[in-house]
Amino acid sequence: MPKRVDHAERRTEIAEALVRVAARRGLHAVGMRDVAAEAGVSLRLVQYYFETKEKLLLFGLRHLTGKFRERVAARVRAAGDAPEPRAVIEALLMAALPTDEESRTFHHLLTSYAVLAVNDRALAAQPFIKDPDAAEDALAGLLRQAQEAGLLRPGVDARSEAVGLLAMSAGLGTSVLVGQRTPESAAAVLTYHLDRVFHPAEHDTPARRTRE
Amino acid sequence: MPKRVDHAERRTEIAEALVRVAARRGLHAVGMRDVAAEAGVSLRLVQYYFETKEKLLLFGLRHLTGKFRERVAARVRAAGDAPEPRAVIEALLMAALPTDEESRTFHHLLTSYAVLAVNDRALAAQPFIKDPDAAEDALAGLLRQAQEAGLLRPGVDARSEAVGLLAMSAGLGTSVLVGQRTPESAAAVLTYHLDRVFHPAEHDTPARRTRE
DNA sequence: ACGAAAATGGTACGGTCGTATCATCAACAG
DNA sequence: CTGTTGATGATACGACCGTACCATTTTCGT
Numbered sequence: 001m002p003k004r005v006d007h008a009e010r011r012t013e014i015a016e017a018l019v020r021v022a023a024r025r026g027l028h029a030v031g032m033r034d035v036a037a038e039a040g041v042s043l044r045l046v047q048y049y050f051e052t053k054e055k056l057l058l059f060g061l062r063h064l065t066g067k068f069r070e071r072v073a074a075r076v077r078a079a080g081d082a083p084e085p086r087a088v089i090e091a092l093l094m095a096a097l098p099t100d101e102e103s104r105t106f107h108h109l110l111t112s113y114a115v116l117a118v119n120d121r122a123l124a125a126q127p128f129i130k131d132p133d134a135a136e137d138a139l140a141g142l143l144r145q146a147q148e149a150g151l152l153r154p155g156v157d158a159r160s161e162a163v164g165l166l167a168m169s170a171g172l173g174t175s176v177l178v179g180q181r182t183p184e185s186a187a188a189v190l191t192y193h194l195d196r197v198f199h200p201a202e203h204d205t206p207a208r209r210t211r212e
Numbered sequence: 213m214p215k216r217v218d219h220a221e222r223r224t225e226i227a228e229a230l231v232r233v234a235a236r237r238g239l240h241a242v243g244m245r246d247v248a249a250e251a252g253v254s255l256r257l258v259q260y261y262f263e264t265k266e267k268l269l270l271f272g273l274r275h276l277t278g279k280f281r282e283r284v285a286a287r288v289r290a291a292g293d294a295p296e297p298r299a300v301i302e303a304l305l306m307a308a309l310p311t312d313e314e315s316r317t318f319h320h321l322l323t324s325y326a327v328l329a330v331n332d333r334a335l336a337a338q339p340f341i342k343d344p345d346a347a348e349d350a351l352a353g354l355l356r357q358a359q360e361a362g363l364l365r366p367g368v369d370a371r372s373e374a375v376g377l378l379a380m381s382a383g384l385g386t387s388v389l390v391g392q393r394t395p396e397s398a399a400a401v402l403t404y405h406l407d408r409v410f411h412p413a414e415h416d417t418p419a420r421r422t423r424e
Numbered sequence: 425a426c427g428a429a430a431a432t433g434g435t436a437c438g439g440t441c442g443t444a445t446c447a448t449c450a451a452c453a454g
Numbered sequence: 455c456t457g458t459t460g461a462t463g464a465t466a467c468g469a470c471c472g473t474a475c476c477a478t479t480t481t482c483g484t
Contacts, residue, residue, distance in 0.1 A: 026331035028240040112327050119238035129390050160404040164380050171379030178326050178341050192372040
């Protein structure tokens with residue numbers, strides 16, 4: 001047998017080349033030749049590791065969602081596990097905003113894939129459509145937890161808040177992406193809405209807690 | 213001179229053909245030949261009325277945003293001008309949700325254009341990026357109006373609510389579009405969040421108005 | 425050492441796409 | 455009635471794209 005090469009690693013390298021060129025020129029404009037050039041390999045190699053373009057795109061999507069999940073998890077972990085439930089929730093929601101180049105790419109390309117999925121059954125069947133459900137469950141769980149700890153204002157429905165906040169975060173992310181809004185203003189809006197869900201901070205005068 | 217034909221009308225017909233085929237197969241997949249066939253004219257005709265594909269796409273975008281604006285305006289008008297400010301706001305937000313085939317197309321294609329605008333300066337310069345600002349102003353104005361009428365809960369910031377609600381509506385629309393959520397559940401979430409902004413209905417026991 | 429098989433390169437094919445070219449038809453002005 | 459000009463049709467061109475085919479190198483089991 002010949003040169004023994006780590007297929008998985010090579011596929012990852014090529015997928016990352018795909019992501020780079022897609023981020024630069026748009027997902028609709030990437031060709032196999034572009035990906036090959038970006039990865040520094042021959043066109044034939046890309047064909048060798050991914051027989052067809054469709055499979056390359058699918059793998060690129062999986063790679064992207066994996067990276068994104070990792071990023072969100074890292075942010076949430078950095079927010080600390082035990083303390084302030086609100087900090088965890090804030091980290092979760094803010095992680096989705098396109099604040100730096102990496103998160104811009106996530107938002108841009110995942111949205112591109114989502115748009116393609118509307119007319120492509122193979123993409124529509126991909127799990128990234130269902131992933132938000134997991135995030136929704138997680139956020140709803142966190143909210144319910146905070147609620148049982150008495151941290152939320154009265155009348156809050158955890159599930160509805162989770163769905164609404166995630167949708168808001170996604171919507172704000174898009175408006176940041178297209179340059180309609182700055183990342184800071186988007187974050188401020190998110191913070192405001194969390195303020196309307198959580199009680200005012202406990203270290204404030206306790207009288208504040210009865211009425212605002 | 214020959215057959216005298218209404219250029220504007222013909223351009224509109226072709227643009228609507230573009231919208232139809234784009235809705236069916238995705239904006240990325242439409243070619244001039246598809247548009248020509250859908251409009252029942254020859255390829256040459258499409259070239260004649262729009263010299264280049266880029267101009268066709270730009271015109272299609274303008275046509276689309278115009279139609280969308282009309283639809284939203286009609287819905288808001290149908291909600292009545294004078295009565296319940298909340299009804300007007302609800303109409304505004306719900307009109308953006310992909311509930312029927314037409315609004316699905318709006319959401320699908322406008323999102324497609326927005327994604328393209330990330331890497332296309334001509335599209336990015338198009339006014340549809342700035343249009344949401346107008347909607348935002350309108351919604352903020354309505355909220356402020358309702359606030360001055362004493363209809364809102366205490367502590368509400370009209371601008372932040374307007375931005376957040378529009379982003380939420382857009383985000384919910386996308387999740388409906390990709391089939392992650394039903395239009396009904398999206399509408400329910402929106403209603404819930406409006407309930408958290410507006411006072412409980414006045415025809416309830418007045419005691420409810422002091423605290424909930 | 426050697427041959428089987430994995431890995432890689434080079435290149436060509438068929439199709440499609442946007443655009444350009446050439447030609448024809450139709451209708452009003454003179 | 456006729457010629458100018460707008461409107462329309464048919465077709466060709468050049469580029470690119472995804473894929474397939476053929477060749478070559480490389481390396482390890484035997």
